[in-house]
Amino acid sequence: MxxxxxxxxxxxxxxxxxxxxxxxxxxxxxxxxxxxxxxxxxxxxxxxxxxxxxxxxxxxxxxxxxxxxxxSMAALSPSLLFRTRTRSRDDLRGLSDLLEVRQILETELACRAVGDGKLLAELGECVDRMADPATAAAADRRFHELIGEAAGNELALELIRLFWDVYRQTESLIGAPTSRPEGLVAKHEDILAAIAGGDAAAIGQAVSRHFDEIRRRIEAG
Known part of the structure; x- marks a missing residue:
């Protein structure tokens, strides 16, 4: 009561x-x-x-x-972090669920970003910075934030940031990335090209490939 x-x-x-x-x-x-x-x-x-x-x-x-x-959605970070960690202890289900939701959200937002010339230029600058290990992580995060900003949905943008932060804090559950720095660049170049081409199917495939390496690490774990 x-x-x-x-x-x-x-x-x-x-x-x-x-x-x-x-x-x-x-x-x-x-x-x-x-x-x-x-x-x-x-x-x-x-x-x-x-x-x-x-x-x-x-x-x-x-x-x-x-x-x-x-x-701010940041207030949900502790509970989402706790949920992801505790549900990932045995079968990494929590991390897998987080990845799936993030992919669904970012695919839709990327489709909405089609036709924005300024966005394409800014995304291209992020991709260039990913080639440098010192700036790669920040450029990667900014790449996805830009797509959220272009969609004009404040809640979606906050969720992108929330999912990013929680994933970074739980990534140790599946170990270090296995791809080389040039692989990070290539995956984001594919997303950029798909957005520039305005093909929703291509965008979906490019975003999915972006998460393939993480999925393989989850399956291996």
Whole structure:
């Protein structure tokens, strides 16, 4: 019963934020006002605010008050990381699921990026930087971010970043990459060429090949 009431208060505060059309950075009513608004004790309000803080929905600034947060997907990183690690201990299922969702998302976003000349030039610059081991990882990440940005879907872009970060933190489960640096360049050149050609089927195949090496490491594990 306590858990249900705590969740109800969390939901009520979210509804209050929506009802008052508060945006990221706007202040929430002080604790006494929230206590009065919902008819609950101070400890209940504080517990609910801590829950919302963990989700990135509110930001508690000690000495200043509580403010609406930006609810970034980064707040989900610990739970997704935990889920991927624990479900990958025996059969790497968690990592395999993460890879599959990431491929589905990036294939669709790459298809939406067709016809964007500026994007193609920026992607080409990323591919060039991948040839240098010192900048390869950053260029690889930026390549995929650019595709997300071009699609104009903020949530999808945040998910790309989230999946990237979680994968990098769990990659040790399947060992070091087996492909050579030039292989990284070639895979991204294929994606770039498919986007430039505007062929959805070719894009799907290129994105799938991009993940083939990781799939083989998962299967070998």
């Amino acid at each position: 306590r858990t249900t009431r705590s969740q109800e208060l969390v939901d009520s505060i979210i509804e209050l934020i929506d009802r008052r059309r508060l945006r990221a950075g706007d202040p929430l009513p002080p604790e006494p006002r929230l206590m009065e608004e919902f008819g609950v004790a101070r400890n209940s309000v504080r517990e609910a605010l801590r829950t919302l803080q963990a989700l990135g929905i509110v930001e508690i600034r000690h000495g200043y008050g509580t403010f609406v947060g930006d609810a």
